[in-house]
Amino acid sequence: MANTIDNKLLFSAKNIDKHYAATHALKGVELDVHEGEIVGLVGENGAGKSTLLKIIIGAESPTSGEMTMHGEPYDPKNPLDANANGIGMVFQEQSLIVSLTVGQNLFFGHEREFSKFGIINWPKVYKEAQQVLEEVDISNINPRKRVNELNFATRQMIEIAKVMNVTRQAGDQKCLILLDEPTSVLSETETKNLFVQMRKIAAKGHAVIFVSHRLDEVLEISDRIYVYKDGASVGMLDTKDASEIKLYEMMVGRTTSSEYYQIDKQSKPQEEVILEASDLGLAGIFKHINLKLHKGEILGVCGVVGSGKEEICEVLCGDEKPTSGELIIKGKKVNFSSPSKGLREGILMIPKERLFEGIVRTLSVQNNIALSNLKKLSKFSFVSAAKVKKQALHWIDQMRIKTNSPKELMIQLSGGNQQKVVFSRALASECDILILNHPTRGVDVGAKEEIYTLVREIAALGKAIILLGDTLDECIGMSNRVIVMKDGLITGEFDSGIYNKPSQVDVVSLMM
Amino acid sequence: MASNKTVDIGKRMRLQEHLMKYFSFSAIVILIIAFSASQQNFLGKANLKTLLSDSAPLIIMSIGMTFILILGSIDLAMGSVCSVANVLTVMVLNDIGPSLSSPVLAAFLALVVSIIFGAFAGVIQGIIHVKLKVPSFIASLGFMSLWQSVALLITEAPVSVAKAMWPAIEWVKVTFGVIGLPLILALIGVAILYVIQNYTTIGRSLYSIGGNERASRIAGISVDKVKISLFVVSGICAALGGYFLAAKLRSSAPRVGDSFTLLIVAAVALGGTSLSGGRGGVLGTVLGVFTVSVIQNGMNFIGVDAYWQNIVFGLFVLAAVAISVDRSVRGLVVK
Numbered sequence: 001m002a003n004t005i006d007n008k009l010l011f012s013a014k015n016i017d018k019h020y021a022a023t024h025a026l027k028g029v030e031l032d033v034h035e036g037e038i039v040g041l042v043g044e045n046g047a048g049k050s051t052l053l054k055i056i057i058g059a060e061s062p063t064s065g066e067m068t069m070h071g072e073p074y075d076p077k078n079p080l081d082a083n084a085n086g087i088g089m090v091f092q093e094q095s096l097i098v099s100l101t102v103g104q105n106l107f108f109g110h111e112r113e114f115s116k117f118g119i120i121n122w123p124k125v126y127k128e129a130q131q132v133l134e135e136v137d138i139s140n141i142n143p144r145k146r147v148n149e150l151n152f153a154t155r156q157m158i159e160i161a162k163v164m165n166v167t168r169q170a171g172d173q174k175c176l177i178l179l180d181e182p183t184s185v186l187s188e189t190e191t192k193n194l195f196v197q198m199r200k201i202a203a204k205g206h207a208v209i210f211v212s213h214r215l216d217e218v219l220e221i222s223d224r225i226y227v228y229k230d231g232a233s234v235g236m237l238d239t240k241d242a243s244e245i246k247l248y249e250m251m252v253g254r255t256t257s258s259e260y261y262q263i264d265k266q267s268k269p270q271e272e273v274i275l276e277a278s279d280l281g282l283a284g285i286f287k288h289i290n291l292k293l294h295k296g297e298i299l300g301v302c303g304v305v306g307s308g309k310e311e312i313c314e315v316l317c318g319d320e321k322p323t324s325g326e327l328i329i330k331g332k333k334v335n336f337s338s339p340s341k342g343l344r345e346g347i348l349m350i351p352k353e354r355l356f357e358g359i360v361r362t363l364s365v366q367n368n369i370a371l372s373n374l375k376k377l378s379k380f381s382f383v384s385a386a387k388v389k390k391q392a393l394h395w396i397d398q399m400r401i402k403t404n405s406p407k408e409l410m411i412q413l414s415g416g417n418q419q420k421v422v423f424s425r426a427l428a429s430e431c432d433i434l435i436l437n438h439p440t441r442g443v444d445v446g447a448k449e450e451i452y453t454l455v456r457e458i459a460a461l462g463k464a465i466i467l468l469g470d471t472l473d474e475c476i477g478m479s480n481r482v483i484v485m486k487d488g489l490i491t492g493e494f495d496s497g498i499y500n501k502p503s504q505v506d507v508v509s510l511m512m
Numbered sequence: 513m514a515s516n517k518t519v520d521i522g523k524r525m526r527l528q529e530h531l532m533k534y535f536s537f538s539a540i541v542i543l544i545i546a547f548s549a550s551q552q553n554f555l556g557k558a559n560l561k562t563l564l565s566d567s568a569p570l571i572i573m574s575i576g577m578t579f580i581l582i583l584g585s586i587d588l589a590m591g592s593v594c595s596v597a598n599v600l601t602v603m604v605l606n607d608i609g610p611s612l613s614s615p616v617l618a619a620f621l622a623l624v625v626s627i628i629f630g631a632f633a634g635v636i637q638g639i640i641h642v643k644l645k646v647p648s649f650i651a652s653l654g655f656m657s658l659w660q661s662v663a664l665l666i667t668e669a670p671v672s673v674a675k676a677m678w679p680a681i682e683w684v685k686v687t688f689g690v691i692g693l694p695l696i697l698a699l700i701g702v703a704i705l706y707v708i709q710n711y712t713t714i715g716r717s718l719y720s721i722g723g724n725e726r727a728s729r730i731a732g733i734s735v736d737k738v739k740i741s742l743f744v745v746s747g748i749c750a751a752l753g754g755y756f757l758a759a760k761l762r763s764s765a766p767r768v769g770d771s772f773t774l775l776i777v778a779a780v781a782l783g784g785t786s787l788s789g790g791r792g793g794v795l796g797t798v799l800g801v802f803t804v805s806v807i808q809n810g811m812n813f814i815g816v817d818a819y820w821q822n823i824v825f826g827l828f829v830l831a832a833v834a835i836s837v838d839r840s841v842r843g844l845v846v847k
Contacts, residue, residue, distance in 0.1 A: 343732030351730050362723035362790035371720055371731040374713045381713045
């Protein structure tokens with residue numbers, strides 16, 4: 001790798017602070033990027049990486065601090081402004097419009113440049129699109145193809161091509177590309193290909209900021225690595241001086257993850273099988289799923305996005321009807337047509353997207369807690385307001401939910417506290433089987449630990465849990481047993497007892 | 513994360529709610545002062561009586577629509593369901609009534625027929641909306657056209673209630689001071705729906721579905737069942753509106769409901785129910801209805817042309833919705 005630190009400074013951020021009411025999301029963060037450099041950002045979820053990227057791209061503004069780009073003061077009002085300054089970002093969630101063609105996506109919002117008297121010259125669009133694609137070495141894609149016909153890796157490359165193209169329009173200055181977890185949906189070979197492209201981009205003098213949870217990738221591709229923890233930079237390393245262990249120590253401030261996931265508290269599952277799926281399938285998504293879940297067991301399900309693990313959750317909780325196979329709960333064959341039927345049999349899901357699926361933000365905390373067991377709090381379908389309140393007070397106390405009153409609107413709580421409300425609701429429903437779909441998604445580190453404690457306690461009570469972890473580490477750390485999925489099939493199963501946790505490498509090898 | 517923003521949103525939601533609550537109330541006060549200052553007899557007993565009795569059918573229908581709007585849906589067919597119930601009522605009174613032992617029995621039979629029809633209309637509309645996933649806006653638009661034609665097919669021209677059957681509709685004239693029996697019955701309807709809204713599982717589910725349908729489903733609420741039941745409630749309310757109007761007009765009027773569709777939406781929106789769903793309630797709607805009634809009555813009183821009146825109501829709906837709509841939510845306002 002070239003010694004890029006001697007190159008001209010392209011972008012710099014100094015003393016960036018960001019406050020959200022009670023949360024101090026960024027505390028005096030520093031970042032320098034030189035021309036031709038690939039800089040890796042690492043840190044746990046909630047360490048402030050995403051917030052920093054959002055500030056750089058202009059989606060959020062910093063509370064205080066200064067940024068420069070090309071040596072000029074830089075204060076973007078919005079992402080378009082950032083583009084004009086030569087900064088572009090590929091978002092974690094894909095931002096392509098899948099029903100449009102590749103070419104239409106590449107020049108989305110810039111159609112005017114190709115039009116005469118309001119008529120768009122499509123051949124010209126596609127000709128230039130071909131050139132743009134060649135820049136990132138994916139000339140084998142026909143720009144007339146619709147995006148939804150392409151795989152995720154290609155889509156990712158198209159996003160990068162799009163960002164490159166937009167930023168280059170700033171002139172022939174060097175640009176800065178932000179990549180937020182670009183490899184999370186890619187296979188190993190696709191990732192390698194992406195890295196080759198990144199190197200090419202850097203070789204032309206552009207710079208790349210690369211965010212990934214996979215430390216090995218960061219070590220492989222970056223020139224320098226910034227480590228963040230709890231909203232502050234805890235250090236910057238030249239990649240040649242860094243190692244996974246060193247980075248991990250800096251990130252978490254701990255040398256092992258066992259205390260983090262409270263593995264010593266992991267309880268032994270009971271003998272009794274509470275849920276059994278045999279040959280379960282959902283057309284086009286997954287098939288031949290056989291699994292047994294015991295009382296008191298935490299069963300982790302690992303797999304990349306698109307492996308079918310999310311859909312299994314949906315089928316098990318009744319949101320989606322399976323197209324084949326059968327499901328047996330407590331020895332009884334069941335056939336759910338809706339989650340309310342599932343709830344009746346004692347199975348409930350804590351969904352992944354809290355804001356869209358987990359909470360009703362227009363309702364109060366107490367009404368959210370009572371969502372799943374309203375019937376139990378009523379007589380002749382008349383709801384007892386006193387019972388609703390009493391139940392809420394019980395859980396607010398038990399879960400240490402920070403709220404001024406049970407009548408406070410849900411929307412006024414922080415993410416972690418909202419998630420505790422969702423857990424309270426699930427526990428209040430007295431279900432025996434809980435599906436935890438990314439239970440720690442988007443909550444801060446403190447709340448995360450509390451959730452881990454809680455999950456341990458729930459399991460110790462004899463409830464059975466199916467867990468989709470936010471990270472592989474979490475999934476392995478928390479579970480008694482882990483199943484691995486790939487392309488809609490179960491590709492492996494590991495015991496994950498206190499002393500025989502499988503290595504991440506072994507699990508990943510079956511995922512990819 | 514982002515708690516600053518969320519606190520602000522919470523505050524804004526509360527502020528919006530208060531704004532809507534006092535909007536219709538202060539509108540009523542201002543309008544009454546303005547009308548009575550310019551028109552001597554506006555607050556006279558005769559006009560007050562007209563104003564209050566005129567609002568009864570609108571109250572009955574608007575409280576049904578309130579539930580649908582809290583769900584985040586809309587029922588544009590209420591007006592035409594009202595029309596069909598209206599012609600059915602007169603048909604039962606005139607055609608079957610004479611063969612029954614008393615007009616009161618005929619009145620009762622007509623009531624039952626109306627309610628059954630309203631419930632039926634609600635069930636099929638609810639099923640088509642919920643099971644076939646046709647947006648309520650389109651489903652009810654289709655039924656609006658359908659029931660409009662059915663009403664005209666049953667009775668093309670208005671038919672008066674036969675003189676022998678007049679005792680069956682006498683109740684509409686019973687008054688206690690300025691308050692008529694229809695208004696009292698309508699307010700009893702309000703009380704029933706208020707209890708359903710605040711104290712029953714279906715009422716509580718109503719708010720959670722309106723606030724976040726997906727979350728409610730995942731939480732194990734029988735969303736489909738609740739939605740269909742509430743469409744039944746709105747269907748029955750619409751039919752009762754038609755029954756009231758038949759008694760009041762002493763005649764069938766196959767197009768009577770058409771003009772109500774806009775008035776209902778205006779009343780509910782003015783009453784502080786959010787068209788994005790999840791917020792509002794029937795008590796606010798009663799205030800909204802009185803606002804609409806005062807405007808309507810006042811305009812009649814000073815002799816505003818009927819066509820101009822519709823312009824005024826159109827503007828009122830737009831203003832009320834613009835104030836109450838939750839702009840922080842992306843996507844469709846009406847599901």
